[in-house]
Amino acid sequence: MKKAVGTRRQDSLSRDRIIDAAIRILDSDGETGLTFQALAKTLATGAGAIYWHVENKNDLLTAACDAVVARTLDAAEGGAMPGATIRALAVGLFDAMDEHPWIGSALARAGGKMPILRILERLGQQVRALGVPQEAEWTTVSAILSYILGVGGQNAANAQFAGQHGLDRSKFLEEVADEWSRLDPDEFPFARSIALYLPQHDDRADFVAGIDLILRGIGMPS
């Protein structure tokens, strides 16, 4: 039977199909679940075939991260004001990193590569629209970016740890709070006192509060 023109073979490999499969594995099994064997099996191919389309594992991880980041940034609703748009971008990224914790560590390893660059660009355009003086642009943008990456990294570490020990988020926080509350009161007064607050705190709200703190620092009323 003759194939219709333009019909792609369903089973042909491509960079995009590999990246899609990688994302699915990362989402369901976490970072440790993504191996070339598992990926090859999912794609019904040999492990070596993947290397025709992808440089190495880091390249794959960065590409998978970039795909999700690009989608996320596109979906972020821009508010009327630049400040609101920055907040929307940040919150969009937070939610994405919360849903796919592996993004946090992928971003940390991505250096100046695409996913980072994409975020930087979007933030930069808004900071510029905000009317920040030119000398302060880079400082402002990289501060917001670093903050977002820092939160994402911690989030990834927590998710990883919780996953390894079969704890859900709230059990995990209780665990940490419990540990902190047993610290030496003379050496760790702050951590001890904050421990009580930990289990009931709202990560997302705290994250936004941090963004607002930075925006206030550049003179944006919040």
Place this chain on the structure above:
Amino acid sequence: MKKAVGTRRQDSLSRDRIIDAAIRILDSDGETGLTFQALAKTLATGAGAIYWHVENKNDLLTAACDAVVARTLDAAEGGAMPGATIRALAVGLFDAMDEHPWIGSALARAGGKMPILRILERLGQQVRALGVPQEAEWTTVSAILSYILGVGGQNAANAQFAGQHGLDRSKFLEEVADEWSRLDPDEFPFARSIALYLPQHDDRADFVAGIDLILRGIGMPS
């Protein structure tokens, strides 16, 4: 010959000796250089022996990171004002992460463990001394912490990438700037315009500027 009382056998293994050796390897050969084989060779012992003193590789990495962080925090000169002390702590950590880039990624993987906790505590005490309202304490401290961790993570990624490609810092930045300046002007106007500034920028000054931004956000004049 009888050993003097209190003299420890020079060649006996201990957690501290293992951690010291690990730090030396990490500093000279980077994260990829630290293997249990290499460590065992340095310590003139078997790979398995290390497991008597250390849980696993992640534990070792976290412990090594904590040792350096503890030293760094102790060495940070407290200024007269809490704001100056926060700045000093942050800069101390920046310099440590610059000197030992592996700390950045170790911190990212450390979850709520000791090195993070130690930083949190010191920052927390200063934020408290600053007179930040109680409800804002956690937000403030975790914003500063996340920012520091974000910067450290990026720094580690850059160092890793540069090391892999045999570039020093300035060559690396030129490389990135060159890449960015060739981006599509319609899609990446901000990154392109900032590329010119990149090679001549001062990481450390930018880092401090970010800290000041956050401090200004909580109402601290800088």
Place this chain on the structure above:
DNA sequence: ACCTGAACACCGTTCAAGT
């Protein structure tokens, strides 16, 4: 040009056996 899958190199971790 693209795919196959066995083989290689390497590494974290375990464990039976020693002292």
Place this chain on the structure above:
DNA sequence: ACCTGAACACCGTTCAAGT
């Protein structure tokens, strides 16, 4: 209690051979 070092399991990457 602490150490030895061989063995195991696993994984990223390569490559000769296929289509």
